[in-house]
Structure formats: structure tokens, C-alpha cells
Amino acid sequence: MRETVLLEVAHAFGLNHTQKFNEPYSVMRGFGFNNMYILLTDDYNGLATRYP
Incomplete structure (x- = not known):
């Protein structure tokens, strides 16, 4: 369930x-x-692209 919430x-x-x-x-x-x-590499990269 934690992964679904994340x-x-x-x-x-x-x-x-x-x-x-x-x-x-x-x-x-x-x-x-x-x-x-937890957020992983691809997730952090996506956030960094969206919110520079």
C-alpha cells in the first residue's frame, strides 16, 4: 500500500x-x-525536469 500512496x-x-x-x-x-x-532515479529525474 505504501508504494501505491507514493x-x-x-x-x-x-x-x-x-x-x-x-x-x-x-x-x-x-x-x-x-x-x-521511496522515489528512485527516474522519478527524481522526472521531478528535476518538471521543476528545475
């Missing part, structure tokens, strides 16, 4: 699902969970 908060900040495969470096995956409850 994903929804990331949506609130404007991030979309970016991964087409189960890649381990993004919470904003298109499907499935990776049991990570």
Missing part, C-alpha cells in the same frame, strides 16, 4: 507512468510493483 503523490506532482517494462529504477512503472517505498 505513486499517487508522484501523480499529484505531475509524474506519469514512464516505464513500459518492470525496470527497477522507477516507482512510476506502467505495471507491477518493485516493493520500493
Whole structure:
């Protein structure tokens, strides 16, 4: 459930699902969970691009 909450908060900040495969470096995956409850590399990069 924590990963779902994190994903929804990331949506609130404007991030979309970016991964087409189960890649381990993004919470904003298109499907499935990776049991990570923190933002990961791709997520931080997306935020940095959106909010420079």
C-alpha cells in the first residue's frame, strides 16, 4: 500500500507512468510493483525536469 500512496503523490506532482517494462529504477512503472517505498532515479529525474 505504501508504494501505491507514493505513486499517487508522484501523480499529484505531475509524474506519469514512464516505464513500459518492470525496470527497477522507477516507482512510476506502467505495471507491477518493485516493493520500493521511496522515489528512485527516474522519478527524481522526472521531478528535476518538471521543476528545475
